[in-house]
Amino acid sequence: MAEPGDYFTFNMGRESIIIARISKGELAAMYNVCQHRGARVLVNDRGSLDAFVCPYHGWKYDHDGTLLDAPDTERFSQGVPCDKLSLKHIRIESLGAIIWVCMDEDTPPLTNFLGDIPDMITPFRLDDMALAVDQTVTLDANWKTLIDNFGELYHVEHIHPQHALIFDCPTALVELFEGGHNRVLIDGFTVNSRLPIPHEPPDFQKIQLERLGLDPEGYSGRVLDIRKDIQKAKREKGPEFGYNYDLLTDDQLSDIVQYNIFPNTIWAIQTEELWVMRARPHPTDPNKCFWDKFTFRVDPSEDAAREANISFNPEDRDVRTGEERVEHEDFTQEDVIAGKYTMTITVDQDVHLLRDIQAGMHSRDFDACWLNDDEGRVQHFHDWVDYYISQEFQ
Ligand code: FES
Numbered sequence: 161m162a163e164p165g166d167y168f169t170f171n172m173g174r175e176s177i178i179i180a181r182i183s184k185g186e187l188a189a190m191y192n193v194c195q196h197r198g199a200r201v202l203v204n205d206r207g208s209l210d211a212f213v214c215p216y217h218g219w220k221y222d223h224d225g226t227l228l229d230a231p232d233t234e235r236f237s238q239g240v241p242c243d244k245l246s247l248k249h250i251r252i253e254s255l256g257a258i259i260w261v262c263m264d265e266d267t268p269p270l271t272n273f274l275g276d277i278p279d280m281i282t283p284f285r286l287d288d289m290a291l292a293v294d295q296t297v298t299l300d301a302n303w304k305t306l307i308d309n310f311g312e313l314y315h316v317e318h319i320h321p322q323h324a325l326i327f328d329c330p331t332a333l334v335e336l337f338e339g340g341h342n343r344v345l346i347d348g349f350t351v352n353s354r355l356p357i358p359h360e361p362p363d364f365q366k367i368q369l370e371r372l373g374l375d376p377e378g379y380s381g382r383v384l385d386i387r388k389d390i391q392k393a394k395r396e397k398g399p400e401f402g403y404n405y406d407l408l409t410d411d412q413l414s415d416i417v418q419y420n421i422f423p424n425t426i427w428a429i430q431t432e433e434l435w436v437m438r439a440r441p442h443p444t445d446p447n448k449c450f451w452d453k454f455t456f457r458v459d460p461s462e463d464a465a466r467e468a469n470i471s472f473n474p475e476d477r478d479v480r481t482g483e484e485r486v487e488h489e490d491f492t493q494e495d496v497i498a499g500k501y502t503m504t505i506t507v508d509q510d511v512h513l514l515r516d517i518q519a520g521m522h523s524r525d526f527d528a529c530w531l532n533d534d535e536g537r538v539q540h541f542h543d544w545v546d547y548y549i550s551q552e553f554q
């Protein structure tokens with residue numbers, strides 16, 4: 161989105177929305193709807209154009225949506241008032257490189273809505289990361305079922321057993337914020353402290369130790385010391401490999417934090433990798449949704465980094481420039497189950513189950529969920545959904 165005329169489109173519910181670069185300093189968001197007879201003005205996902213020309217009868221719009229020209233204006237005896245017939249704008253705000261749109265004129269500005277969250281994520285320097293994987297899966301589940309799934313760690317020991325050797329989920333710290341947002345902080349480079357502690361470092365941690373020049377043998381019987389030593393080693397060696405950790409605390413160097421931004425966005429952040437996940441409602445079927453997962457990395461070339469991994473080999477570093485955008489992978493839940501696509505093993509495990517959860521909640525004999533304390537984020541999310549809906553109908 162660097163040059164004027166660069167654009168992308170995306171669908172949200174029934175709407176198709178254009179995001180366009182107007183000038184160096186300005187972006188616009190507009191409904192992708194021609195004001196002549198309602199055709200989609202832009203039919204590609206992204207590109208760069210001198211002007212936006214509707215494919216139906218050729219109405220021509222400027223990058224900011226201003227109607228420039230309609231063929232055969234003399235045939236409109238009532239005239240073609242360009243000011244009235246420009247593309248309709250939507251509110252657009254950005255947080256660093258992350259762009260937000262809002263179809264409601266009356267909501268508060270983004271920074272008010274996000275509260276302290278922008279300050280909390282600043283140390284991670286997310287703008288230094290580049291898109292490494294771009295995926296969308298179509299799921300047979302309502303978008304809120306997805307958000308609920310990413311709103312608790314209670315299921316982790318059951319369906320994500322591999323996490324026991326990477327993170328300590330039972331000691332995670334949950335924080336609930338005004339506006340329906342929440343976050344959870346999870347210790348990384350450690351093991352599940354509720355289960356027997358292994359004598360030897362798990363394989364994943366051995367790899368990381370070696371990359372940082374630490375000898376895994378030295379951690380026999382001392383697996384719980386790894387987290388602090390990784391923090392020290394990253395602090396020492398990071399800059400040498402081009403990672404800028406200056407604003408981060410020691411714990412942030414080893415841990416993972418997940419922000420659930422109300423209503424439909426989730427960020428899972430580690431120092432070298434960010435997942436932005438977004439649930440989009442299906443335009444007509446509430447039992448379906450689209451789940452986008454954008455993986456950003458400081459070093460987007462490192463394929464082995466798909467799951468909480470880092471490359472400390474300077475030879476591997478090949479930071480992608482704006483011109484080389486990765487392909488968008490678009491697939492279904494069936495494709496994931498068949499092993500044709502993966503969103504990392506952890507997300508795949510969730511994807512396998514979601515359809516059945518959606519179906520189960522429709523049972524005539526299922527009245528309500530029965531939540532435990534760890535599922536407080538699920539309750540918090542729904543309390544705010546209920547609050548906004550009640551405001552709407554006041
Ligand atoms: S609908 Fe776009 S020009 Fe007719």
Ligand SMILES: [Fe+2]
Nearest residue numbers: 309320506510
């Ligand atoms: Fe999960």
